[in-house]
Amino acid sequence: MVSAYDQLPRTPANFVALSPLRYLERAAYIYPNQDAIIHGSRHISWRETYTRCRQFAHQLQKIGVGKNDTVSVLLPNIPAMIEAHFAVPMVGAVLNTLNTRLDGKTLAFMLEHAESKVLLVDPEFVPVAKEALSLISQEIYIIDVADIEFDGENQKIGQVEYEDWLAQGDADFEWQLPQDEWDAISLNYTSGTTGNPKGVVYHHRGAYINAASNIIACGMTPRATYLWTLPLFHCNGWCFAWTIAANGGTNICLRKIDPELIFKLIHSHKVDYFCGAPIVLSMLINAPDEHKVKIEHRVEVMVAGAAPPAAIIEGMRNIGINVTHVYGLTETYGPSALCASQAGWSNLSIKEQAQLHSRQGVPYPLQDGMKVLDPETMQPVPKDGQTMGEIMFRGNIVMKGYLKNPKATAEAFAGGWFHTGDLAVCQPDGYAKITDRSKDVIISGGENISSLEVEEVLYQHPAILTAAVVAKPDPVWQEVPCAFIELKVGKTATPEEIIAYCKEHLARFKVPKDVVITEIPKTSTGKLQKFVLREWAKERSVAEFN
Amino acid sequence: MVSAYDQLPRTPANFVALSPLRYLERAAYIYPNQDAIIHGSRHISWRETYTRCRQFAHQLQKIGVGKNDTVSVLLPNIPAMIEAHFAVPMVGAVLNTLNTRLDGKTLAFMLEHAESKVLLVDPEFVPVAKEALSLISQEIYIIDVADIEFDGENQKIGQVEYEDWLAQGDADFEWQLPQDEWDAISLNYTSGTTGNPKGVVYHHRGAYINAASNIIACGMTPRATYLWTLPLFHCNGWCFAWTIAANGGTNICLRKIDPELIFKLIHSHKVDYFCGAPIVLSMLINAPDEHKVKIEHRVEVMVAGAAPPAAIIEGMRNIGINVTHVYGLTETYGPSALCASQAGWSNLSIKEQAQLHSRQGVPYPLQDGMKVLDPETMQPVPKDGQTMGEIMFRGNIVMKGYLKNPKATAEAFAGGWFHTGDLAVCQPDGYAKITDRSKDVIISGGENISSLEVEEVLYQHPAILTAAVVAKPDPVWQEVPCAFIELKVGKTATPEEIIAYCKEHLARFKVPKDVVITEIPKTSTGKLQKFVLREWAKERSVAEFN
Structure with a gap:
């Protein structure tokens, strides 16, 4: 017999797909006149943001973008980037945020693999976009996103300009929630250790839940001010575009990491929260004193990408900013674990605290298990x-x-x-x-670098016989790639030449900062002894920085 | 063709039923030694709470309680009450928290309707439980929950005593998540205006989501201290038993509302949050000065059940406690709306603020629509x-x-x-x-008229002692407002004068078309018998139009 408790089915009144799109609708309803986005001198309210997203969605629909179509963006942290996080899924499409630091060849692979129908490009990335597009044959609708805050040349390659195009959309466009909360919302490519990048698909349910989980993890009070130091192309800004809508907060845009500007914005906008890799915090700590400002309100930063060293935790505290270490991967919507503080930790020495906080910790509030x-x-x-x-x-x-x-x-x-x-x-x-870590990954300034990918490029160099790339500790970037090279008999190449060669074939951040031409230690079966090379790299780092 | 985005099915790795049971498991894992529950001088850690809940669940399983069986509790806000919120659903059973203020006959109806298999009783409620049990024939396993903090007689009616019984359970009992997040977790009876109480069923998904929503609504920082001024039998303490586990906080138990004790606990345990009806806040405000303590940390209270009057908002602020007005019903897991504060409100006069805060407001963070x-x-x-x-x-x-x-x-x-x-x-x-509320609405010519609004105007007339407004059938307007009036001793006023007075203070369509000066029938407790007045109004209508 079916229990009476099981005779109560889902209905439209009591079961609705979990989707972060509702966060935007709610913020626009409750806080219509509050700033949703501040970008330089530009202020966009929640009402306007919602309207703009509906126009954006309507325009996408007009060019035939619908359920499960991919829309790629190659954008810094500007208003259009935040808007895309809502507008694209409003028509059931999937947002693919491309890492702006990648090379054209890699971007071309992603655009092709994702079968992107649309690409939004910031003028800063027009050259690399051009290169990527020259390598593929599929038809892509290109939208240029001009930005007054960009001080470079305003290059265009698209059919239309974002603001003009947006203005033609219906402000009352009736968007739909996903039919199923399991429907895809975004696509983030991750560089594995081998082979091609993998396309990580997020769904509405997960995006909704992690956006809420972020609020719970840092005890975010309503109407917070959030500074975009973290690229939105990393795990959808770890889901914070959706978090800030859920919180009814204010997004402060930022095109690039500039410590002086960051301090200025924290002070002038009373920023409550920001996120980033340890490198960002390191840059703040090491900024010249005249750029620093006295912080007198509660400021919280979530750091991920690598464990924050003691010097960073202490340095941030001296500035007046509290650090929470979170851990996750692209596959886990960004943070999926945190190093939760315990009562009593704050009484320990800063060194002991740093030791405790350097751990990856325990499951995130709404993650089921770790x-x-x-x-x-x-x-x-x-x-x-x-x-x-x-x-x-x-x-x-x-x-x-x-x-x-x-x-x-x-x-x-x-x-x-x-x-x-x-x-x-x-x-x-x-x-x-x-x-x-799965040993073949080097994390430099928060970006993952596959040692294999770098080695593959090195092996294409006509003079190189053997190449082994390992992580070398670095005070600024945490780690940098360090290449050990054996040359072919009769061939020559200097470290500088090899670095120059890599620059031609790799994204800048992947290029080895140190190249050592030497005999590489091997096992009896000829396997490269990378653990020895890691020690050598460590020694070189110590010699260099002390 | 099925899109590649739709070819990624749910698996055990990426889809897990949303259930507040995980909050307990997580709190016990991360904060094993922290106090989960404080009751008088008794401290129970999260590790102990989790162990006790597993023992409790195991014991329930041993007496045959399983999926969709009902376990009723007649308990104040004591540790067993919190533990029941986890232990009962751990075996798939449904927790039915009974309102301890009800009479035996009503409780008997509920126990029968819920087909309860088990009843936990506090000694204070043994007399009413006895009465209820005498009226029903079903077999119920009774567990006495002795409480050292209860100062009355320790009466028993059960087969076993809670602590003895619990101790026999397996501390490592392997409980299960629900098969489906839509499975029932609790049953709360609500008293309608007519007929029998209705049994409102909650599911795991909703309990999980509202527990998180509470944290987001009040910007609760991790490891908060929560004082149980709100009965856990009201909408499962508005889901806060689950919220405090999600937050890794500490529950401070409270058997009854005692302002002196509340102030003492807020001070000694540094309470961060509590909830209640306006009457609770009123009692705090009106407590003798010697019972009040100076509150120097951030304390937040959520008030519901009725809009908080200006005097209460002002009074709480003077004590040092910030008030958030939330609104909901048993059917919405308690709070499902809140009167979200806006930037600038705090600069207004206390009267203006109270006016704004008295509203039911806007949807709760994770509620879909209101x-x-x-x-x-x-x-x-x-x-x-x-x-x-x-x-x-x-x-x-x-x-x-x-x-x-x-x-x-x-x-x-x-x-x-x-x-x-x-x-x-x-x-x-x-x-x-x-x-x-619906029943007090008069619909005249398609317009809704609130009888309360008309009565409020009448009560401002210097000669009027008592006023009751009901709908009178009308051939033209369908209904018109009809006022029954008792005059103050020594005062006079004619129906015409009263109608003229109303015209000065009300929209025309809201003015009573018929005013009757008479003695108003009342119940033995002094409640106006509006149903009698509705009959009288009907008779007057018949006499008038035939």
């Missing part, structure tokens, strides 16, 4: 701080899957958990601490 | 502060339905919205304001 598991047995490792396992996540803040890549998706989800590839121990208090 | 709709056309009323409509909700914070009452469920959800029965206007800033 564990350090033995990847063979799928059992949790003991809480001994010694036994190594792999950090795994399970829950609603885990991607829908990799686009057109069922094999990689199945591997990532094997055993009912998402495998991060990050090796870690579980400390006695239950906090996870990464001991070794 | 509108003032014309119940005939289901169209929103204009934002004119004049046109009356009915407040309706739609979204995931709306009940699963009424238990064993498909007719009432269908009516409540007619047109795809939950009908609150509360009549309201929408003010120009979009905030809803309740003007009347």
Whole structure:
């Protein structure tokens, strides 16, 4: 017999798809006249933002963009970038934010793989966009997004200019919620260690939940002011575009990381929250004193991409900013774990605090599970701080899957958990601490670099016989790629020549900062002993910076 | 062709039922040694709370309680009450919190209607529980919950005592998440204006979402201290038992409203948040000065049940406590709307602020929709502060339905919205304001008239002691307002004078067309018998028009 409790079906009154689009609608309803977006001297209210997004969505619909079509953007943190986070899913389409630091060839791969129908481009990235578009044959509708805050040349390659185009849309356009909260909302490419980038698909349910989870994690009070130091192309700004709508807050745009400007904006707009990689905080700490301003209100920063070193936690505290370390991957909508503070930590020495805060920690508020598991047995490792396992996540803040890549998706989800590839121990208090990343990734200034990708380029150099790229510790970028090279017999090449060669074939941030021509230690079976090279790189770093 | 975006199915890694049970597991994992519950001198950590809930769940399973079985509790705000919010759903059962202020006959109806298998009783409510049990025949397993903080007689009627019984459960009991987030989690009876109480069923999804929504609504910082002034039997303490677990906070128990004790607890435990009806705040404001303590930390209170008058908002501010007005019904998991503060409000006079804060406001953060709709056309009323409509909700914070009452469920959800029965206007800033409850509305010539509004005007007349306004049938206007009046001793006024007075203070269509000076029939408790007056008005109409 069916229980009476089970005889109460879902109806339109009591079941609605979870979607961050509602956050925008609600903010526009409650705070119509409040600033939603500030960009330089430009102020856009929540009412205007909602109207603009509806116009944007209507325009997309008019050019035939609908359910499951991809709209790519190559934009810095400007109003159009935030608007795209709502307008694109309003017509059921999928937002693909491209990393503006990538090279044309990689971007071309992504545009092709995503089958993008539309591309929005900022003038700063027109050259690389041009290069990407020259490599592909598909038809893409290009929209130039002019920006008064950009001080370079206002190059155009598109059919239309964003503001003109937007103005033609219907301000009352009747957009729809997704039919299913499982529908795709965005596509973020992640650079794996091997092969082509993988397209990580997010859904409305996850975006809604992580946006709320961000608020809970940092105890964000309503109507907060948020500064966009974190690129919106990283995990959709870790979902903060949606978070700030849910919070009824104000977005402060920022084209580039400029410590003087950041201090100025924190002061003038009373910024409450911002996010970034340790490099951003490092730049603030090391800014000249005349650029720093006295901060007298509560300011919170979420840092991710690498564990914040003690000097950064201490340095930020001296500035008057509280640091929360969060951890996650593109596959987990950005932050999916945090190093939650405990009562009593604040009484410890700054060194002890930094030690505690450097850990990846515990599950994010609305993530279902995070564990350090033995990847063979799928059992949790003991809480001994010694036994190594792999950090795994399970829950609603885990991607829908990799686009057109069922094999990689199945591997990532094997055993009912998402495998991060990050090796870690579980400390006695239950906090996870990464001991070794899946070794072939170098994280530099918050960007992942695949050592294999760099090695592939090096191997194409006519003089190079063997190449091995490892992470070298760096006081500014945390890590930089360091290449060890063996030359072919009879060939010559200087480190400078090799670096110049890499610059031609790789995005700037991926280029090795240090190239060493030497004999590479190998095992008896000829395997390169990267652990030795990592030690060498560490020694070179110490010699260089001390 | 199926889009590649739609070829990414739910898997155990990326789709998990939303359930507040996870909040407990997470709090126990992250904050094992922190106080979860403080009750008098008793401190229970999160690790202990989780263990106790698992033991409690295991014990329930041992006596045969499982999926969709009802467990009723007749308890004040003590540890067992909080624990029941987790332990009962851990075995798939449904928690039915009974209002301890009800009579035995009503409780008997509920126990029977819910088919309760288990009842937990506090000694204070043993007499009424006995009475209720004497009226029903079903077999119920009774558990006495002795409480050292109760100063009355420790009466028992059960098979076992809670602590002894609990101790026999398995601390490592492997509970399960619900198979479906739509599964029932709790049952709360609501007393309608007519007929039997209706059983409002909540599901895991809604409980999870509203628990998070509470945190977002009040900007709750992690590890908050929450004082239980609000009965946990009201909408599961408006879901705050789950909220405090999600927040990793501390519950401060409270058996009864005692202003001196409340001040003491706020001070000694540094309470951050509490909730209650205006009467609770009124008691704090009017407490003798020697009971009040100086509050020097941020304290937030959520008030619901009625709009807080200006004196209460001002009084609380003088004490040092910030008031947020929230609105909802049992059917909406408690708060489902809030009177969100706007920038600039705090600069207004306290009277103006109170006026603004007295409104029911705008949708709760994670509620999908709240509108003032014309119940005939289901169209929103204009934002004119004049046109009356009915407040309706739609979204995931709306009940699963009424238990064993498909007719009432269908009516409540007619047109795809939950009908609150509360009549309201929408003010120009979009905030809803309740003007009347349905039964006291007179519809004249298609216009809604609030009987309360007319009575308020009448009560301002110097000669009027008592006024009651009801609908009188009218061949032209369908209904007209008819006023029954008792004059003050020694005062005089004619019906004509009173009508003339009303014309000065009311829109024409709201002025009573018929005024009767007479003795008004009342109940033994002094309540005006409006149903008698409605009969009288009908008779006058017949005499007049035939």
